[in-house]
Amino acid sequence: MIKLTPPITDEEIKQLHVGDKVSITGTIYTARDQAHIRLLKEKNPKFDLKGSVIFYVGPTPNxxxxxxGASGPTSSYRMDTMAPELMARGVKLMIGKGDRSEAFREAMIEHNACYLIATGGAGALLSSRIKKSKVIMYEDLGPEAIRELTVEDFPCFVAYxxxxxxxxxxxxxx
Amino acid sequence: MREIDASQITDVIRETVIEINYHLDQSLFQLIQQAKDKEHSEVASSILDDILENAKIADTNQAPLCQDTGVVVVFLEIGQDVHINGNLTDAINQGVKDGYEKGYLRKSMVNHPFNRQNTGDNTPAIIHTKLVSDDKIKLKIAAKGGGSENMSVVKMLTPADGIEGVKQLVLDTVFNAGGKPCPPIIVGLGLGGNFEKSALLAKEALLRELDDSNPDPTLKQLEQDLLKEINALGVGPMGVGGETTCLAVKVNAHAMHIASLPVAINIQCHSSRHKEVII
Known part of the structure; x- marks a missing residue:
């Protein structure tokens, strides 16, 4: 079990290997389809992308x-074309589920970032590891708004x- | 003629959508537990542990198992000696609206293929109705997630493709879906009928009891063979590799045209949420 606390450093990324179980404690951010589209156009996002962790999720109402509410990962492949620019701006870890494109995987290696998966459908379990949640951007997107989450022992596996x-x-x- | 008030149907739908989203079926829990005990891959086993722990937490906290709390699908069998007081479709949709609000469930329905505006209350439900010869109403109610539904397929094979053609299509579909439908999955296989009938057969097959089998010996054998062959693909839980890709295969069949062999494959994630209620 590898314990990580964001912000994530280049050195920490190099120590992650496929199949490793990772436990995250600290601050991570949610963003899925619509939030990615908007973030790409955003000059001053309300959180520091450098060393940040993005979780692909659209929770149920709390x-x-x-x-x-329930917070299992959504399928990551839909964010493949948008993720490289966010990695170029400093995003280090992305948490989702399922396989992604080869173009994404190459960009990820180039930017020295890492793709983690959390157990799909484990919405209640993952929700129990989220201690605080605050919508910080795009409240109008409902479940797709960007939230700042405070997590404790949030369980993931290294996928790429x-x-x-x-x-x-x-x-x-x- | 038996009188049934539409509000009774609303009550059943409201309570059932909450119950199935909070509590994993016991027989499904046991099947995942048995698969976990046999799994050799460490990562696969760890993911199955997460799924089991998730079910316990959802049960204790009265909380949804998954953030995708699904589209409501209702198979209705209405006795022809029943008279319903009120509008049946409205009664079902009212139950969905009330249940998704009361149960803090996610509203996942959008109104248009391209405008994609959320309807705000998870309606409308998808309703299939059959008339039968009694004085009851049977409701088979399911909450179906989008990830696994997106990996489902309908294909018109030719009679010459036969059982081997059907098996190959199922194996290709499951392998290509990989981790996306949230394996371990349940496969509903609809054979025959016509284009739309095959899809209905596949969906209804997913609502069968986990431990039953098709009464036809050939189809029963097909269910058993496909289960083994899918698990030999090595996809594993969430696609990470391992022996646990599929928990059950359910085949439902219907008569068909001499020229056709319609095949529908409806994929269900490990969070199979459905219940049967009789009024």
Missing amino acids: KPNQAV DVHGKNIFKGDANG
């Missing part, structure tokens, strides 16, 4: 006693690493 391995090609199982 109950009164919850920081956030900068050493060229890919979990979806069976690289986690020897």
Whole structure:
């Protein structure tokens, strides 16, 4: 188990290998389809992209006693064409589910970033590791708004690493 | 003639959509547990642990299993000796609206293929109706997620393609979908009928009990063979590799035209949410 606390450094990225279990504690940000489209045009986002962690998610509405509703990852491939520019601006970790394009994977290696997956459909489990949630941008997008999340022991697996391995090609199982 | 008030249907839909989104079916939980005990891949096993822990947390906290709380699909069997007081379609949609609000479920329906404006209350439900010869109403209610639905396929094979053609299409579909439909999956396979009938057969196959099998010996064998062959593909939970790709294959069939072999493959994620209620 590798424990990470954002902001993430270049050195930390190099130490991640496909199949590693990663536990994140600290501040991460949500962004999915529409938020990506807007972020690309944004000159001054309300959070520092350098070393940041982006989680692809659109939660359910939270109950009164919850920081956030069910929060499982959404399919990452829809963000493939937009993610490279955000990595160029400093994003280091992306958390989602499923395989992505070869063009994304090459850009990720070039920018020394890393793609993690969280267990798809584990919305209740992942929600229980989110302690605080605040919408910081694009409130009009509802579940697609950008939220700042404070997470504790948020569980992920390394899916693509900068050493060229890919979990979806069976690289986690020897 | 038995009188049933439409408000009874609203009540059933409202409570059922919340229940199925919060509580994973016990037999499904056990099937995932058994798969986990047999899984050799460490990462795969760890993901199956997450899925099981997720079900326990959702159950305890009365919270949705997944953030995609689905589109509501209702298969209705209405006895011809029943009279419904009120509008049936409105009653179902009212139940969906109330349940998704009360249960803090995500509203995932948009109104138009291109404008894509959210309808705001997860309506309309997708409703299929059959008339039967009794005085009851049977409702099979499902909340179907988008990720697995997007990996589903309808294809018109030729009679000469036969059972081998059907198997190859299923294996190709599951392999190409990889981790996207959130495996371990359940496969609903509709064979025969015509273009639209095959899709309905596949969807209804997903609503069968997990431990049953098709009464036809050839189709029962097909269910068992496909389960083994899919799990030999090595896709694994969430596509990370491993032996647990599929939990069950359900085949439903219907008579068809001499020229056709319609095949529909409806894929269901591990969070299979459905329930049958009889009024």
